[in-house]
Amino acid sequence: MTDQPAGTVSALLAEIADIGSDPHRGGYSRPVYSDAEHELREWFTGHAAKRGLDVETDRNGIIWAWDGTPGPDAVVTGSHLDSVPGGGAFDGPLGIASALVAFDELTTRGVSRRSRAIAVFPEEEGSRFGLACLGSQLLTGVVNPERALALKDGDGTTFAEACAAAGLDPAHVGADPESLARIGAFVELHVEQGRGLIELGEPVAVASSILGHGRWRITLRGEGNHAGATLMTDRRDPMVAAGKLLVAIQALARETPEARATVGRLEPTPGGTNVIASRVDLWVDVRHPDDVVVHAVVEQIRQAAAALAAEEGCEVSVVEESYSPTVDFDARLRDDLVKVLGGAPVLGTGAGHDAGVLKNHVRTAMLFVRNPTGVSHAPSEHVEDPDAEAGATALADSLEFLITR
Numbered sequence: 298m299t300d301q302p303a304g305t306v307s308a309l310l311a312e313i314a315d316i317g318s319d320p321h322r323g324g325y326s327r328p329v330y331s332d333a334e335h336e337l338r339e340w341f342t343g344h345a346a347k348r349g350l351d352v353e354t355d356r357n358g359i360i361w362a363w364d365g366t367p368g369p370d371a372v373v374t375g376s377h378l379d380s381v382p383g384g385g386a387f388d389g390p391l392g393i394a395s396a397l398v399a400f401d402e403l404t405t406r407g408v409s410r411r412s413r414a415i416a417v418f419p420e421e422e423g424s425r426f427g428l429a430c431l432g433s434q435l436l437t438g439v440v441n442p443e444r445a446l447a448l449k450d451g452d453g454t455t456f457a458e459a460c461a462a463a464g465l466d467p468a469h470v471g472a473d474p475e476s477l478a479r480i481g482a483f484v485e486l487h488v489e490q491g492r493g494l495i496e497l498g499e500p501v502a503v504a505s506s507i508l509g510h511g512r513w514r515i516t517l518r519g520e521g522n523h524a525g526a527t528l529m530t531d532r533r534d535p536m537v538a539a540g541k542l543l544v545a546i547q548a549l550a551r552e553t554p555e556a557r558a559t560v561g562r563l564e565p566t567p568g569g570t571n572v573i574a575s576r577v578d579l580w581v582d583v584r585h586p587d588d589v590v591v592h593a594v595v596e597q598i599r600q601a602a603a604a605l606a607a608e609e610g611c612e613v614s615v616v617e618e619s620y621s622p623t624v625d626f627d628a629r630l631r632d633d634l635v636k637v638l639g640g641a642p643v644l645g646t647g648a649g650h651d652a653g654v655l656k657n658h659v660r661t662a663m664l665f666v667r668n669p670t671g672v673s674h675a676p677s678e679h680v681e682d683p684d685a686e687a688g689a690t691a692l693a694d695s696l697e698f699l700i701t702r
């Protein structure tokens with residue numbers, strides 16, 4: 298980020314550039330309800346208060362910064378502040394910083410103080426507790442609170458404990474129809490996670506769709522043993538089955554046009570250098586524009602896992618941990634915003650978002666801002682200053698359209 302004039306998106310993001318940076322992985326690691334994400338929440342609420350917004354944190358840990366009375370039929374924008382491990386600076390925070398600048402712009406333009414808010418959703422990435430968009434899914438009642446509260450992070454801390462440590466009452470976590478009823482329309486601005494705008498040579502796009510996507514936990518069990526005392530012929534090594542499965546998963550996804558399958562997390566137990574693992578857990582993220590195809594690919598992965606586990610004398614289980622169906626955003630609102638933005642392009646995305654959850658409950662749209670690297674969920678994710686400002690202006694235009702229509 299360069300030292301942009303105060304009050305710009307880049308200047309706001311520069312203020313948080315050191316929060317949650319991860320020297321080991323590179324980029325940022327800002328798990329939900331961690332010290333880093335808490336610092337970011339404080340940064341946001343400070344800026345909201347400076348603008349005279351009324352800030353509240355609801356039962357699900359969603360922060361709402363209200364300008365005017367909270368609903369009904371409020372116009373809301375927002376995104377998230379949590380990140381993936383070693384994530385970029387823009388995935389989430391760009392939407393929050395752009396919302397603050399867009400609200401400044403609405404004030405400068407003298408747009409009526411109709412009910413509007415900026416929302417910050419917790420655990421959008423699902424990086425700590427494994428369920429993406431957990432905050433917006435709790436708000437909308439999509440996920441069962443008992444299941445959510447029992448989710449554990451890598452240290453064995455439950456979501457219930459993390460909520461309590463964040464000052465929330467776990468007994469109140471869950472569907473919040475009153476809070477949801479306040480929203481008349483929701484627009485999320487997000488860094489593009491892909492190359493669409495690079496290829497189009499445009500700074501901003503309106504979203505059309507989100508791929509169906511889910512996460513499956515595959516557990517391979519073999520026999521733990523000594524690395525030196527165990528002959529190669531006497532092994533039931535789940536790491537070998539896992540290695541073969543990774544190659545098979547890639548081949549299956551490559552054979553299915555437009556499918557994506559990713560194993561980004563693999564955990565051997567006990568994880569000793571001189572120890573044959575007794576079990577391996579790996580998580581596969583599968584995505585496709587058609588939900589039926591996602592599940593067909595997962596079925597093929599199940600079959601490959603069973604065969605490859607058997608080859609190595611191992612057992613295997615495949616458990617669906619989460620699934621978010623394909624999203625087609627509201628065509629009328631999408632087309633309205635294309636016009637409001639002077640003929641902005643329309644792009645689909647392979648990435649999930651809170652807007653994808655809210656879309657089933659309120660009129661929802663998304664804006665994407667050009668990312669010259671095309672890379673996301675990695676330190677090199679980037680947005681150039683002029684595009685960041687173009688995004689905030691597009692967001693202000695979109696909000697003004699929704700407020701004054």
Ligand code: HGY
Nearest residue numbers: 421422429647648649
């Ligand atoms: O995984 C996703 O698509 C999103 O970035 N949470």
Ligand code: MN
Nearest residue numbers: 388389421487
């Ligand atoms: Mn995001």
Ligand code: MN
Nearest residue numbers: 381388422674
């Ligand atoms: Mn993300």
Ligand code: MN
Nearest residue numbers: 421649650651
């Ligand atoms: Mn998202």
